[in-house]
Amino acid sequence: MKILVLNSGSSSLKFQLFEIKEKEHVLIKGIVDGIKLDDSFIKYEINNNIKKIKKKIKNHKIALKDVLDIILANRIISSLSEIKAIGHRAVHGGEEFKKTVLINDKVMKKIEELSELAPLHNPANLTGMRVCKELLPNVKQVAVFDTEFHSNMPEKAFVYGIPYKYYKKYGIRRYGFHGTSHKYVSKKAAEILKKDYKKLRIITCHLGNGSSIAAVQNGKSIDTSMGFTPLEGVVMGTRCGDIDPAIIFFLMKKEKLSVKEVDNLLNKKSGLLGISGISPDVRVLWDKEKKGNKRANLTLNVLAYRITKYIGSYISVLNGLDAIVFTAGIGENAYYLRERILRNFEYIGLKVDKTRNKNNELIISSDNSKIKVLVIPTNEELQIARETFELVK
Ligand code: ADP
Numbered sequence: 001m002k003i004l005v006l007n008s009g010s011s012s013l014k015f016q017l018f019e020i021k022e023k024e025h026v027l028i029k030g031i032v033d034g035i036k037l038d039d040s041f042i043k044y045e046i047n048n049n050i051k052k053i054k055k056k057i058k059n060h061k062i063a064l065k066d067v068l069d070i071i072l073a074n075r076i077i078s079s080l081s082e083i084k085a086i087g088h089r090a091v092h093g094g095e096e097f098k099k100t101v102l103i104n105d106k107v108m109k110k111i112e113e114l115s116e117l118a119p120l121h122n123p124a125n126l127t128g129m130r131v132c133k134e135l136l137p138n139v140k141q142v143a144v145f146d147t148e149f150h151s152n153m154p155e156k157a158f159v160y161g162i163p164y165k166y167y168k169k170y171g172i173r174r175y176g177f178h179g180t181s182h183k184y185v186s187k188k189a190a191e192i193l194k195k196d197y198k199k200l201r202i203i204t205c206h207l208g209n210g211s212s213i214a215a216v217q218n219g220k221s222i223d224t225s226m227g228f229t230p231l232e233g234v235v236m237g238t239r240c241g242d243i244d245p246a247i248i249f250f251l252m253k254k255e256k257l258s259v260k261e262v263d264n265l266l267n268k269k270s271g272l273l274g275i276s277g278i279s280p281d282v283r284v285l286w287d288k289e290k291k292g293n294k295r296a297n298l299t300l301n302v303l304a305y306r307i308t309k310y311i312g313s314y315i316s317v318l319n320g321l322d323a324i325v326f327t328a329g330i331g332e333n334a335y336y337l338r339e340r341i342l343r344n345f346e347y348i349g350l351k352v353d354k355t356r357n358k359n360n361e362l363i364i365s366s367d368n369s370k371i372k373v374l375v376i377p378t379n380e381e382l383q384i385a386r387e388t389f390e391l392v393k
Helices: 060-073 105-116 122-135 164-170 179-193 246-254 259-268 271-276 282-290 294-317 328-333 335-348 354-358 380-392
Strands: 002-008 012-020 024-033 041-046 049-054 083-090 140-145 201-207 211-217 220-224 323-327 372-375
Touching: 002 122, 002 380, 012 060, 012 380, 024 060, 024 380, 041 060, 060 122, 083 122, 083 380, 105 122, 122 140, 140 380, 179 201, 179 211, 179 220, 179 323, 179 372, 179 380, 201 294, 201 328, 211 294, 220 294, 246 259, 271 282, 271 294, 282 294, 294 335, 323 328, 323 335, 328 335, 335 354, 335 372
Parallel strands: 002 083, 083 140, 201 323, 323 372
Antiparallel strands: 002 012, 012 024, 024 041, 041 049, 201 211, 211 220
């Protein structure tokens, strides 16, 4: 079965066409970027051959049309009717969507209502769904939510210490994000370790531009660091992560900031960029640190320390631990950070193999380590394709 996976952002459309038989194959993948902007382009990859076309792309409908034309022109399929389903990334499913769903008008309306909770993401995801409905009206469309994997965490983990009525009135609670990634890598870890997924305690660290950590018990996320929005949790590229909320009122008063300005400050100017004053990118900071830059050193130490604290608390929440998984841009590459984090867990019998860690190997713990540590490249598109397949097959 051929399944098209789409991740529609405000100015981009990422796509992958999968062929799902016993195994999954990627037939083509790519991105249309800069939609509505001046320097838009389409980049795609077929059998490791990469092609980039610069052209003005006015909107998402034209973007999807171009993608379909490229698929046909490269004879990846002979007719669009071969595409049996489209799996969409949908960011916020609120309390409404605890499972992957078939998209219809009612579902789209609900996703639109949830835009209030994810104003940057849900409207963009919806655009992708609407365009597909227009261009491929007979193809089944499926929404796979970022919040789904966390949607069964216990109430004690998602209720905030504010009046309960605001949870009921506005849905203010922890939702968690990156669910597709946490699910994919935790499942994969069980496969690699040849253990029963339903009997494992795993901590997954998705560390990219946005970062979140999840406690996965017996195949279910029972807690995660991102909350009502993706601003909570560990320090991120430009997002502050956990702070004392009183800092907000203090800054608004002292710096005479509006709500919008403080929102911008905490989302776009904080985190690694804010602390370092140099860059949100861990690669740049590491380079500076090696050259003796003290602020870069402090920034990376803050990051490692915050991640360490989350892992420590989740070991307690899980009542023990079998494995830790690192994934996404930082998690898959920054061995120097993993080393700084993992040395704090020798007390529970975790031993890192330095060479394996430096080489970003799949398993970086020593053979005699009680806790296994893995580095697994995430693959959210594949997870979306699998969930879509399961629903429509
Ligand atoms: P996103 O969260 O947008 O999907 P990624 O998971 O690709 O992004 O993560 C991007 C971040 O990962 C970059 O900002 C950078 O800090 C970090 N990163 C990427 N490659 C490396 C690397 N080789 N070494 C260290 N950090 C890296």
